Amino acid sequence: MRYGLVALAALATLGACASGADRDPRDPLEPWNRAVYKFNDTVDNAVARPVAEGYRRIVPGGVRDRVRNFFANIADPMIGVNNILQGKLEDGFLDWMRFVFNSTVGLFGIHDVASQMGLEKHDEDFGQTFGRWGIGTGPYLVLPFFGSSDVRDGVGFVGNIYADPLTEVRPRNVQYLAYGLRFTQTRTDLLEASRILEQAALDKYTFQRDAYLQRRRSLVYDGHPPRELELEDEDDDKTTR
Amino acid sequence: MKTTIRRLVSALLLLCLGLPLGAPAEESAGPDVLVKQVTLEVVDLIAKDKDLRGGDRVKLIALIEAKVLPNFNFASMTALALGQNWRKASPEQKARLTEEFKTLLVRTYASALAAYGDQQFEFRPLRAKPTDTDVVVQVRVLQPGAQPVAIDYGMEKTAAGWKAYDVMVGGVSLVANYRTEFARLVRASGIDGLIADLEKKNRSLDAAAKKP
Numbered sequence: 001m002r003y004g005l006v007a008l009a010a011l012a013t014l015g016a017c018a019s020g021a022d023r024d025p026r027d028p029l030e031p032w033n034r035a036v037y038k039f040n041d042t043v044d045n046a047v048a049r050p051v052a053e054g055y056r057r058i059v060p061g062g063v064r065d066r067v068r069n070f071f072a073n074i075a076d077p078m079i080g081v082n083n084i085l086q087g088k089l090e091d092g093f094l095d096w097m098r099f100v101f102n103s104t105v106g107l108f109g110i111h112d113v114a115s116q117m118g119l120e121k122h123d124e125d126f127g128q129t130f131g132r133w134g135i136g137t138g139p140y141l142v143l144p145f146f147g148s149s150d151v152r153d154g155v156g157f158v159g160n161i162y163a164d165p166l167t168e169v170r171p172r173n174v175q176y177l178a179y180g181l182r183f184t185q186t187r188t189d190l191l192e193a194s195r196i197l198e199q200a201a202l203d204k205y206t207f208q209r210d211a212y213l214q215r216r217r218s219l220v221y222d223g224h225p226p227r228e229l230e231l232e233d234e235d236d237d238k239t240t241r
Numbered sequence: 242m243k244t245t246i247r248r249l250v251s252a253l254l255l256l257c258l259g260l261p262l263g264a265p266a267e268e269s270a271g272p273d274v275l276v277k278q279v280t281l282e283v284v285d286l287i288a289k290d291k292d293l294r295g296g297d298r299v300k301l302i303a304l305i306e307a308k309v310l311p312n313f314n315f316a317s318m319t320a321l322a323l324g325q326n327w328r329k330a331s332p333e334q335k336a337r338l339t340e341e342f343k344t345l346l347v348r349t350y351a352s353a354l355a356a357y358g359d360q361q362f363e364f365r366p367l368r369a370k371p372t373d374t375d376v377v378v379q380v381r382v383l384q385p386g387a388q389p390v391a392i393d394y395g396m397e398k399t400a401a402g403w404k405a406y407d408v409m410v411g412g413v414s415l416v417a418n419y420r421t422e423f424a425r426l427v428r429a430s431g432i433d434g435l436i437a438d439l440e441k442k443n444r445s446l447d448a449a450a451k452k453p
Contacts, residue, residue, distance in 0.1 A: 024421065061358075065386060068386035068387065069386040071386075072386040072387065073386075112386050115383075120388070120389070121386070121387060121388045121389075122388060123388040189387075192353075192356035195352060195356075196349060196352050196353055196356070199348060199349050199352050199446060200345070200349040201422070202422050202426065202438055202439070202442055203422055203425075206421055206422050206425065207418060207419075207422060210417070210418045210420075210421050210422075211413045211418055214412060214413040214414060214417060214418065215411055215412055215413050217412070218411065218412020218413070219412065223391055223412055225412065
């Protein structure tokens, strides 16, 4: 049923914008991606965003911080593994130290004591590790339900699912509850960002795609990406203005 | 005694008043100092004002126009976002593009500020030579349970002091992000088409804000 809807939406958009000449080279699957994007947007408007807004209204900010900290903590060991896979042994070791301190002194991770001790939280995943190894992004890809990705990060995403500590959680209903709570927390944290995106973008799809590609590139290089040749050209534009 | 103090005060006043006129641009505040001053001032004003904390749009926009806008070079920003197409635009088109883009960015900035909830800032030391005229000022926003968000300001030295021409949030350059959209719209309907689209966007934002 779900896939039927997606396929239908894809066909509809294929018909609507099959011009092709205006295609971005980073996004050869644009018609397909736009269809999935539209589908995700519908699901988000109908379910995810209202749930997140309700959660934000009902649950106090202090409690939400604890929930975020808890899920952030159980993710730290895998972030450490990815740092080590990227050759950043010290960062990886520090991620594990964070996990040790937060799981104990921080009461199962609900308090981020490690950050207060100066052990900074990192953001790593398999997609970034592949990027660090020199693997290109491949075409941009919008995943059903999970949103912006690309072929490289999509493969990484499968790795992230396997490495996710929640996959081990049993019984099943506790596991689903944990998935649901984590998703709600994540969506709630993105409420403001998605509102700003709505305001800033002339075309939401393009704006979000470009932001995703820029963001991932920045993350692969831990916030210090080398300047692109393209950017140098624009510097010329600026001076010859 | 009293007159001596008064004379001293008036001499100081004169000195202060005279300084900005006489001093060359080089002696104005460094880019990192400027960013820190403006950030802390804006955050302080929001903390003190209930309407601003509540996200009052009209007041937020007024605050941005008074405190933040003078530190941006919107012509540079628009030129960068337009890329090659900037050269094809007439002076009149350039002025209108800059005006509409500025309006859009101010509106967006207002909703970003409305989302501000006493996060802590960390101001990074500037890594630049004193002779540099194009620098990146790094600020980081700290938040519990998440990696700090980097906010980098691309700043250039102009005759009127340091001005920001780009903001990068978490590695996403605002100017670069608009480039693809703008290029596509110019290809589709020319520079006038882009101006019309920007106007339409700004009008719809204002209409949406008027609704309760």
